[in-house]
Amino acid sequence: MKCRLLIVLGFVVLLGCNHLGKPGDKKGAYTELKTTTASFNKTIHDFGALHEGETVGCFFVVTNTGKYPLVINNVEPGCGCTKVLFPTKPIQPGKDGEIEVRFDTRGFYGKQYKILRVDANINKKSKELVVSANVIN
Template structure:
């Protein structure tokens, strides 16, 4: 019985190898080139380079809104996407570009602070991006006087 199964298995394997098709020969070379290109691009990340990552408003009056912009450039080779911007408190409101930033192009993150608090304050804005690191942090500072 064992001999019969072994002979049947060997015959099946021989038939598959000899009578089967050559899978490598069926690969479309254009598709292979495109797949390699996509794989290579997936290893690339945009790079975000800010002119400054911290802004100090100096001395400001309490409950008076102030605003600044953080200018950046995509120094990478693929488009930069900022998918979210969140602040460390509701007193700080970030505004970010919703469209992709092409390689070599500039953009800006506007940050508005409502002047709440007292004395020295530090607030952060965290950007969620498609950079290799995945997040970027911006900081604002002020000394709030009554």
């Protein structure tokens, strides 16, 4: 009796697994955003000479030059010393958005280069922005 019950339960579980999405089944699946193009007012910002301990900031302006909304998924800073704010809503064609960067020089000396990786629905999938500074005593 127990054996039959286990077989029936196993069969029910297998049938239930069959209802999971199949490869190629697009129903309810994430659909990829259409690729667009974007331009930046600059890709490098040099803060020049700074004293250790200063916190400075700048803006990168991104313009949607394509036909479809520009969606910035993430902007990855190179390290914890760099904080980033970026548009969370889609940037419509022909419109601008700002990426704000804050760099904290505490604990850094000499020439510093921080690379920010912008992940968006653009042709190359990501774009690199750079902030640099020469941190002195």
